[in-house]
Each structure stands twice: as structure tokens, then as C-alpha cells.
Amino acid sequence: KNQVEQSPQSLIILEGKNCTLQCNYTVSPFSNLRWYKQDTGRGPVSLTIMTFSENTKSNGRYTATLDADTKQSSLHITASQLSDSASYICVVSGYYGQNFVFGPGTRLSVLP
Amino acid sequence: DGGITQSPKYLFRKEGQNVTLSCEQNLNHDAMYWYRQDPGQGLRLIYYSQIVNDFQKGDIAEGYSVSREKKESFPLTVTSAQKNPTAFYLCASSGRQGAENTGELFFGEGSRLTVL
Numbered sequence: 001k002n003q004v005e006q007s008p009q010s011l012i013i014l015e016g017k018n019c020t021l022q023c024n025y026t027v028s029p030f031s032n033l034r035w036y037k038q039d040t041g042r043g044p045v046s047l048t049i050m051t052f053s054e055n056t057k058s059n060g061r062y063t064a065t066l067d068a069d070t071k072q073s074s075l076h077i078t079a080s081q082l083s084d085s086a087s088y089i090c091v092v093s094g095y096y097g098q099n100f101v102f103g104p105g106t107r108l109s110v111l112p
Numbered sequence: 113d114g115g116i117t118q119s120p121k122y123l124f125r126k127e128g129q130n131v132t133l134s135c136e137q138n139l140n141h142d143a144m145y146w147y148r149q150d151p152g153q154g155l156r157l158i159y160y161s162q163i164v165n166d167f168q169k170g171d172i173a174e175g176y177s178v179s180r181e182k183k184e185s186f187p188l189t190v191t192s193a194q195k196n197p198t199a200f201y202l203c204a205s206s207g208r209q210g211a212e213n214t215g216e217l218f219f220g221e222g223s224r225l226t227v228l
Binding site: 089 | 116118145152153155156157200217218219220221222224
């Protein structure tokens with residue numbers, strides 16, 4: 001069964017600290033993996049997208065890694081800001097980039 | 113600017129009423145999707161359409177209906193048959209993945225439906 005799991009379910013950190021979110025998947029065949037940020041009550045916004053051949057990609061303070069052999073990805077946030085408080089969703093897609101499978105998300109709270 | 117527009121953002125419905133959520137995109141995307149989001153759960157697919165005048169059921173289609181008469185529009189009707197319709201509904205679209213298109217999924221801002 002195609003599944004995407006994320007950990008931790010929720011995380012609280014202090015402003016300025018770094019954190020890492022995890023994503024494990026069993027989706028096969030694999031096309032690409034995306035990380036989205038979703039603010040409360042808003043639609044998700046894409047942070048990064050990685051294909052099979054990519055193992056790291058950065059977008060400002062966000063760095064995603066992908067290990068296609070172990071089917072694991074991580075999202076590292078550097079020097080967190082209050083605006084980073086949101087849910088982070090891992091999405092894996094199969095054939096031709098379609099067949100999207102969503103993880104349940106990690107709820108991140110950044111405190112001053 | 114290109115994007116996806118959902119309306120209304122908030123909607124209240126009495127039990128037994130049908131309601132229709134609007135989704136319009138100007139990204140020239142072929143594929144459009146409707147998802148339901150409940151607290152603590154991943155997005156669940158209700159319906160999707162990969163071409164005009166064609167759509168397919170997703171994982172939780174019961175109690176919902178859609179139409180795709182135009183490429184830009186994919187409205188969702190929540191019928192009275194939906195047992196627990198209170199949720200956050202997200203519309204999305206994507207282009208075909210190819211050399212110049214990652215097939216990225218773009219989302220609207222969502223519509224929150226509350227049944228009174």
C-alpha cells in the first residue's frame with residue numbers, strides 16, 4: 001500500500017534554533033517528492049521538489065534531502081523564525097508525477 | 113497573476129442542504145483535484161479530472177459530485193448524502209510532468225464548510 005509517514009507529529013522550538021522533520025514513504029514507483037508549508041487556514045505552498053536523481057535541494061533556510069534507497073526524506077529548517085510556525089506536508093507522487101500521496105504533516109510551533 | 117481561486121472561503125450549511133464550492137484556475141493546467149482536510153489527517157482525494165468533460169472518483173467520493181465543463185473550472189457540490197461534511201476543502205491543479213514542467217501541484221486557499 002502506498003503510504004507516507006511523517007515524524008514528529010508536532011514540534012515546538014525556540015526562535016533561532018534549527019530543526020529537522022522526517023518523511024518515510026512506501027510509494028512505488030517513485031516520481032518525485034515535495035515538501036509543502038501550510039499556514040493555518042491557508043492552502044499549502046510548495047517549498048521543494050526532488051526527483052529520484054536529486055539528494056538535496058535548498059530554498060532559502062529550508063533544505064530538503066532525499067535518500068531514494070531507504071525511501072526517506074528530511075526537511076531541515078535553519079535559524080527558525082516565528083513565521084515558520086505552520087504544518088509541513090510531505091507529498092510523494094508516482095507515475096508521471098501524478099498519483100499524489102500525502103503525509104499527515106508535522107505541526108511546527110516556533111516560540112519567541 | 114496566475115493561480116487558483118476558491119470561493120467562498122467560509123460557508124455554513126444546514127443539514128439536508130446541498131452546497132457548491134467554486135474552483136477556478138488560470139494556469140492552463142489540464143488536471144484539477146479536490147481534497148478534504150481534517151485535523152491530524154493527510155489530505156484525502158475526493159475527485160480529480162485530467163481533461164475537460166472527464167473526471168474520476170477519488171478515495172472518498174461518496175456524497176460529493178463534480179463537473180468539468182471548462183478547463184478553468186472544477187466546482188464541487190457537497191450533497192446532503194455526505195454524512196460528515198464539516199471540513200476544510202482544498203482545490204488543486206497541475207500540469208503534465210515533462211521536460212519543462214515538474215507537474216507541481218498548486219493549491220487554492222481553501223474553503224471551510226461548517227454544517228450547523
